[in-house]
Amino acid sequence: MMNNIFKGKLFGLVVPLIAIGFGFLAGAVIMLISGNNPINGYVALVQGVFGDTYYFGETLQRMTPLIFSGLAVAFAFRTGLLNIGVEGQLIVGWFVSVLVGITIEAPMIIHLPLAILAGALAGALWGFVPGVLKARFQVHEVIVTIMMNYIAMHVVNHFIRNYMLESGQRTAFINDTASLSSDYLSTLTNFSRLHWGFLIAIAACVVMWFILWKTKKGFELRSVGYNKHASSYAGMSVNMNIILSMSVSGAFAGAGGAMVGLGTYNYANILPSFTNLGFDGIAVALLGSSTSIGIFLSAFLFGGLKEGANNMQGQAGVAPELVEIIIALIIFFVASSYLIRWIYSRVQSNKEGK
C-alpha cells in the first residue's frame, strides 16, 4: 500500500537520477578536498564530451560496446540470472568476429553480417555453457561465468599469440569488407572512431525490448525471472528458459565484442587484462534499471564520463582516478537505492505530516 508511489514508473527514474546527483556531489566534495575547483572540473568534463565533435564521436564510440554489455547483463537479469560472464563473452565475440573478418573473403553484404553473427554466436556459446550447468546441475551461474571470463581471455590470448600475431600484440587488420568503420561518421565527427556499430547498438536496444516485452519467449523469460515456481506451475520450462536466457545474453555480449573488433580497432590484440567493458555492463544495466532506454542513457553517461575524464585532467588538472571514484559512487548510490527510497519516504511523510 504505502509502497505504491515508490513503485511507479516515475520513481524508477528518480532513483538513478538521485544516485547520479549524489555521485557528482560526492565527486565535487572530493575535488574540493584534493584542492581542485569542482566547477572547473565539471565544466571540463562536459566540454570533454560536447566541446568538440571529435569528443562527442568518441563518446558515442565508447558507449557502443557498453550498450551491448548492458543489454546482455539486463537480459539475463530479467530471467533472474546474474551474468558476470559478459566480459568473457565479449572477448570471445571480439576475437571470433575478427577471425572471420581476417580469414574470410566475401563481399561486404555477406562478410560483415557474417562476422557480427559469428561474434554473437561465440558469445552465445560462452553463455550457453553456464546456462546448461545451472539448469542441469544447479551450479551457480556467477561462479561459472567468472571462471569462463578467465578461460575466454587466456584462450583468446593463446590463439592470437600463437597463430595470429601480426605486429606487437595484435592480429592483422580485418578485411575492409568486414569493417564497421565509417569514413562518413568519422569525417562527421572530426576523425573520431565512431562507426556503424553505434546504429547497430541502438537497433539492439530495440531488439531486446521487443524480445522481452513483445514475444512469447520474452513473456516466459520474464515470468521465470520474477517467479520460477509460479512459472513452472504454469507449465513453462524453467531450465530451458535459463539456458535460452544465458545464450541470448551471451549473444548480446558477443555482438558487443564484434563492435569493438570490427568497428573501433579492426583487429584483436593480446589482452594484458580484462577489457572491463563487460564488467561495466553490470553497472550500466543496474543504473539503467535493466530497460532498453535506461541502458542506452546510462551507457551514454558512462561513455561520457570516461571520455570527459581525459579532458578533466588536461583542462582542469583533476586526477583521472576521480572520475573512477565518481562512477563508483554512482553505482554505490544506485545499489543502495533502498537508502534513497528510505530518505525519500522520510521526506514525503514529513511533508504529509505537516
Added chain:
Amino acid sequence: MKKRFMMLMSSVLAAGTLLAACGEGDEDTTPVNDGGNNNENEAAEGNNEAAEDGEGFSSKMVTDVGGVDDRSFNESAWAGLTEFGEDYPDVEVDYIQSNDASDYAPNLNRLAREGTDLTFAIGFLMLDDIKTVAEQSPDQNFALVDDVATGEDDEPIDNIANLTFAEHEGSFLVGVVAAMHTETNQVGFIGGVESPLIKKFENGFKAGVKYVDSDIDIAVQYAQDFNDASRGQQIADTMYGNGADIIYHAAGGTGNGLFTEAVDRAQGGENVWAIGVDQDQALTEGEWEEGNVILTSMVKRVDQAVYQVSEDTMNGNFPGGEIIEFGLEDEGVGIAETRDNVSDEAIEAVEEYQQMIIDGEIEVPQTDEEYEEFEGEL
C-alpha cells in the same frame, strides 16, 4: 568499478615496468647531464641559448594506464620531460594519463589538436593509435617509445620519431654477470608474456651467458602474465629446485615472485641470486636480513630518450621517420649502479664486453633465429 580500474592499472603497469627504467641510482641523480656527454647532446649544449628562442615550444606525453607515478616506465618518461622543462623554463611540458587502452587515441588527438609541438606516446601498446592520429594530424610531430611505426609501405612515418632500446645488449651484460657468478652452472630466465620484445631480453641474456661459458645450462620459462607474482614464485621454485642458482626476469609484477622465492631460499641458507629488470630493482626489492638477493639489474633509460628527442625537436632537429635505438653506447641500457654483490672480475668482464659490443665485435642476437646463429658460431 574500482576493481576493474585497479586491475587494468596494475596489469598494464606491469607491462610498462618491463619496458621502463627509473632513474638509475644515487650517483645518477642528474641523468640528463650525464646524457650530455655524448655527441647528440653536444649539439644541444651548443644550442642552450637557442632554448630561450624556443619559447612557446611544448613537449607533452600520453601515459599508459600506470600514470606518471608508476615507479616505472611512465614515471621515467615524465622524469625526462620534467628535467627538460627545468632546463628550459620557457618550454611547456605536460602529460595526460590514459585510464584504459581505449583512451590512447583520444588523448593523443587531444594533445595534437592543442597544437603540441611534440607528442610522446609512451609504450608500444599505442602503436596503432599513434599511426592513425599522426596520419590525421600530418603537421604535428609525434614520438613513439619502444616500437617502430611504419606506414602501409613499411616505411617509417615522417612525423613519428621511433625511440627503441637495445634491451638485448643490456641483457647480454647481465647474462655475463650471471655466467661469472653461477656455481651450479645453471641459470634461468623468466619471461612475462611471450612477444618479440621480451624475446630480446631472453636472447640477449642467453647470448651473454653462453659467450662466457657455453656449458652453462639455461632454463627458460614464460609466465604468460606480467602480473602474477605467485606464478613467478612457482616458476622460480622449480628452476631453483632444478639446480639453477641465478635467475633473470623480464616479467614485470610476475618477477616479484622470483624475489620472494629467492629471499625464502636465501633465508634457508641456500646461495641463490636474482637479476632485476628495467630499473635498479635492488633499491626496492630483494632485501633480507643478511643482504640482498638481487645480484644486479638490467636498466633502461626512458628518461634520457625522452629528454634527447625533446631537445632535438626544440632545436629544429625532429628525428621524424627515424628509428633511434638507445643502446649501450648512449647509456640507454646497461647494468644497474648497485653493484655490491657483483665481483670485480665480473665488472671487469662487463666493461670489456660492453666495449666489444659498442665496437661491433659482438653482435648481440635479438630473435630466436639470430640466437641460434650466434650460438652456432661460438
Added chain:
Amino acid sequence: MEYVIEMNNIRKEFPGIVANDNITLQVKQGEIHALLGENGAGKSTLMNVLFGLYQPEKGEIKVRGKKVDVTDPNVANNLGIGMVHQHFMLVQNFTVTENIILGSEPTNKGTIDHRKAAKDVADISDQYGLRVDPKAKIEEISVGMQQRVEILKTLYRGADILIFDEPTAALTPQEIKELIQIMKNLIKEGKSIILITHKLKEIMQVCDRCTVIRRGKGIGTVNVADSTENSLAEMMVGREVSFEVEKGAAKPKDNVLSIKDLHVEDARGVSVVNGLNLDIRAGEIVGVAGVDGNGQTELIEAVTGLRQAKSGTINVSGQDVTSFKPRKVTEAGVGHIPQDRHKHGLVLEFTVGENILLQTYYQQPFTKNGVLNYPKMYEKARKLIEEYDVRTPNEKTLARSLSGGNQQKAIIAREVDRSPDLLIAAQPTRGLDVGAIEFIHKKLIEERDKGRAVMLVSLELDEVLNVSDRIAVIYEGEIVAIVDADKTDEKELGLLMAGGKREEGEPI
C-alpha cells in the same frame, strides 16, 4: 472497571492511505479480547502501534491507566506486552531454551547460565501447562509446539498482556483445542490476551469481548456472549453473510481422476506418498483432509506433473498423465489452484492481466508467430476480471498490489475459465476473509454442477466438511478412509487424520 490496555482514537496514516482511523480498543484485566476484521482492515497496523513498531499520528495509549509513549518494541516489552507472531521468529537449529533466552540471556560471570535458563523455562512451562521440552531443537518439534515456544518466550520476558496474531492459521484441530486450553490457563494466571483473528468460531469459543474494525475504522466493541457468528460477520463485512454453503446433492458420473498405487518421493528423496489410491468422478467434490505434511503437497505435485511419481499411475479423463510435463497435464484438462498463491500461483510483478493469461498466453490468438498480442490478451483479461469479480483498478495493475482475495479470484478465473475436467484446489481460502471465502466456495460448487471433478485439499476441517461431497482422509501418504461428508463430523475426521481407525468399523 480497570482497563489494562486503552488505545483511544488511534489514527495511523501511510502515504496515500489511512490504515487506522479513530480506532478505540479497550482491554479489561483478565479477559480474552478479540480483534476482528477482514484482511487489510488494519488489525496488524493497530497492534504494531501498540507494540511500538509504528507511531500513531493521533490518539493515546494507556497501559494500566497510565498514559505511555511506546516508541519501540523494547518499551512494549518493559510494559509487559508480548506478541506471539503469526510467523514464528525462532532460530531453527537452536534449542527451545536457547530460543527463549535469546536477547535476554541470564549470565553468570559473563557466560550464559544455561542451567538456570533451562530451569526457568521448565518452571514457566509447568506453570501454564505448556508441556515444552526445553532441550528439544526447534527443527525437531511440531508447529503447535513451536507456537508454545513463542508463548513461553513472551512469558519468560515477563509479559502479562499477550497479543496472539492469527494463532490458529497453521494448527491442526487438535492443536487448536490445546491452544484454547492454554489461553484459558493464561487467563486463570491473571494474564490478559488480545486475539487477532478473522475466524468467528474461535471468537465464539474463547473470547469475552470483541472489537471489530472494517477498512481502518473502528466499528464497535461487543460482548461475545450477546453476539452470534452472523452478527459478528455482519459487523466485519458490512453486510449479511451466509455461512451455510448452499449446494444441492452431487450427481457424480464417470471417473475423471483415477490414481492407482501412487508412490512419490519428496525433494529429499523420502517416500511421502505410499501406494495411494483415489478416484474422483465428474460432478463431485472430494475433499482431501489431513494434517499438514502427510503427502498432500507431493500428491498434488505428482498429479499436476510438477513432480515425477516413483511408481503408480495417474489417469485423467482416460489419459495416462503420469509422466506428463506440467503443460501437457494442463492441456489434458487439469486446473490447479495452488496452495501458496504468492509463490506458486502468481507472478506478483506481472500485471493482473498477464497473470490471468499465464496458462494460455502461448495459444492463439494471444500469440501469433511467437509474438504476443497484448490487446487480445488484455481484452480476455478484462472479460475474466468482470466475470470473476476481481476487484482491481484495471487489468494492467500489478498483481502484487491486489488484496489476497482478489489475487485468489484472479487465479480462479485463470484456472476455471479453461474448463478443466479436473480442478484441484489446494487451500483455496487460506488467509482470506469471509466474503472471499464465500465466493470461492460458490465457484467450486458451480464447477461441480457443471460436471467437473473437483479435488479440494484443505487443512480447515470446516471447509472440507461444508464444501465436499466425499472426504478422503490422507495419513502418511495413504488415503486411509473415504467418508461421505454428510455422514461424518469433525471429531471423527480429527481422529482419522491422526491415524486412528474408524470407530464404526464400516468398510471404506
